[in-house]
Amino acid sequence: MPLKTDPNFDIDSIKINFDTESLWVLNIAIGIIMFGVALGITKEDFKRLFRNPKILLVGVLSQFILLPALTFLAIILIEPYPSFALGMMMIAACPGGNVSNFYSKMAKGNAALSVSLTAFATLVCLVMTPFNLQFWGSLYEPTNTILKTVELDPFELFKLVLLILGIPLAAGMIVNTRFPKTAQKMERVLKPFSMLVFLALIVGAFYENIDIFLDYIYLVAALVIFHNIGAFIIGYYTAKGFGLERKDVKTISMETGIQNGGLGLLLIFGFFEGLGGMALLAAFWGVWDVFSGMALATYWGRKGKL
Secondary structure (H helix, E strand, O other): OOOOOOOOOOHHHOOOOOOHHHHHHHHHHHHHHHHHHHOOOOHHHHHHHHHOHHHHHHHHHHHHHHHHHHHHHHHHHHOOOHHHHHHHHHHHHOOEOOHHHHHHHHOOOOHHHHHHHHHHHHHHHHHHHHHHHHHHHHHOHHHHHHHHHHOOOHHHHHHHHHHHHHHHHHHHHHHHHHOHHHHHHHHHHHHHHHHHHHHHHHHHHHHHOHHHHHHHHHHHHHHHHHHHHHHHHHHHHHHHHOOOOHHHHHHHHHHHHOEOHHHHHHHHHHHOOOOHHHHHHHHHHHHHHHHHHHHHHHHHHHOOOO
16 A cells, blocks of 8 residues: 555655765765775685676675565555655665675674675676666656656766765775785774764764654654565575575675665765655665664574574
8 A cells, every 4th residue: 555644744845954064974984984895805806706606696686686676566566655665766776885794794604705795786886776776766657757857867876876986996905906014904993983983974863863753764664674674585585595605695685685875865865855755764774774784693693503
């Protein structure tokens, strides 16, 4: 059944408190996190992936094909409010969040694979994030209507993702290749520091918008939780179906379930002027998957078997 709201109230009239300064800070934080991750990546990591194309195929299939496609099918069945639906498509189109590397290690998964897949997904998302958002969004009439009103330019979207993720990835790998000892020292400090800054931004944004969350979060809570759990399940059973090892199954599940909500929120404010329904859903996702990922990683880390 379609989500019902007061006919006199427009969810998209909500304005999340997220000014230009906060947007720049989030931009920089995401870039620094990606740079920190890239400091531990070498060409050998990519070679290792290509030597085992099965894992590479499963990672791309789960994250960039199955998740967006099944998100689209869920939207057809649930019929959420249009901007909520587009928010779900945005999240599904984003690459995995960098915190998935930490959670994979907690879950006793394949941490090296997680870092390598994050790097590869970052490269793939330069094309697939704009493509998936435009492709799936245009197939559903309510979201297609929104896309037409904002005149989304996939090339501009590509440039923003390249700036935030692609360039920091390349810079980190270059530093690691030319100055490996310096990269190791920087990584030990930069990764935990950047994650703390990112988490502080999430907490700060939540605090600044506490009234909005308390008043309206019930509208998106079930959608986000359902979507997030579904993403973990897609990653888990895709990897298991391809016969991957237990630690790799955990890693693929984490890479699929932990989506980059910060990037999604950034794109929403950059291209959709902070559209209320989209922003509310992406903001709650950014908070929720930190806790859901931690809970799952803790459970898997303590449990002997899947």
